[in-house]
Amino acid sequence: MTTYDLRRLRLRSGEEHREAVEIELEPLVYGGQSYEPLPPTVTANLTIDRASGGTLFRLRFECRMVGPCYRCLGEAEFREKIVADEYQDADPAADEELRTPYLEGDLLDLSAWARDAAALALPETILCRPDCAGLCPQCGRDLNLEPHTHSEEIVDPRWSVLEQLRDKL
Numbered sequence: 001m002t003t004y005d006l007r008r009l010r011l012r013s014g015e016e017h018r019e020a021v022e023i024e025l026e027p028l029v030y031g032g033q034s035y036e037p038l039p040p041t042v043t044a045n046l047t048i049d050r051a052s053g054g055t056l057f058r059l060r061f062e063c064r065m066v067g068p069c070y071r072c073l074g075e076a077e078f079r080e081k082i083v084a085d086e087y088q089d090a091d092p093a094a095d096e097e098l099r100t101p102y103l104e105g106d107l108l109d110l111s112a113w114a115r116d117a118a119a120l121a122l123p124e125t126i127l128c129r130p131d132c133a134g135l136c137p138q139c140g141r142d143l144n145l146e147p148h149t150h151s152e153e154i155v156d157p158r159w160s161v162l163e164q165l166r167d168k169l
Contacts, residue, residue: 004046004108011050021046023110028065028119035067035078035126037118044114054089057100057108063118071134072142078126084117130143 002023009017009057023044044061060083069076069129086100135145138150153165 002110002114004110006034006048006103006106009048011048011055013052014048017048019046020044021110023061023114024125025063026111028067028115028122028128028140030067030069030119030122033066033068035122038066042108042114044110046110052090054087054091054094054098057086057102059084059086059110059113059117061114063092063114063121065074065122065126065131069128069132071127071132072144073135074128074132074142074144076126076128078122079131080118080121082114083087083111084119086113124153 003019006075008166011017021044024042027037028035030128037083042061042063047058048061049056049058055126061080062081065078067076068074086102087098088100088103089095089098091098100108100113102109128144135141136143136148136150138154141148144166
C-alpha cells in the first residue's frame, strides 16, 4: 500500500506542489475475475493545489491490466491513461461529497485511489480483441481457434411438451 504524507508539505493558499510518485497497484476483481496490474508499480504524477476553501488532488498515470477475456476466457489486456481528481474541503464538518475518502488524517492513500480510478476506467466488457468470437455454447470450444457449427439442433428438454403439441397440430 502506497501512502503520501501531507505533513511534509507546507503549502499556503494558492500554492501548488507537483511530484512523481511510485504507486503499488493492487489487482482488481471485476465481474468475478481478477485483473493483474502489469507492472505492479507505476510512476504517477501527483499534483496538490491548496485553495482557501480546501485542497485539490490530481493523480495521472498509465494503467495496464491483464486478465481473462469476457467471451473466450483467453488473456485480455486493458490499457488506459488515468486522470483522477479528488477534493478535500478545509471544513471538517463539510458534506461527504466535499471530502475525499482517500485521506485519513495527513496520509493520502494513493494505492486505493489509483485502484478505484482504474476500476472506473475499465470498459464494460474486456475482450482479447474487438472481434472475439467467444466460446461455442454447445461444446465449449474456443471459436477463435476452431470456428465451427453443429449440424444437429439440440432442443431444450423443457420445451418437449410444446414440441409434442406442435407435432399434433
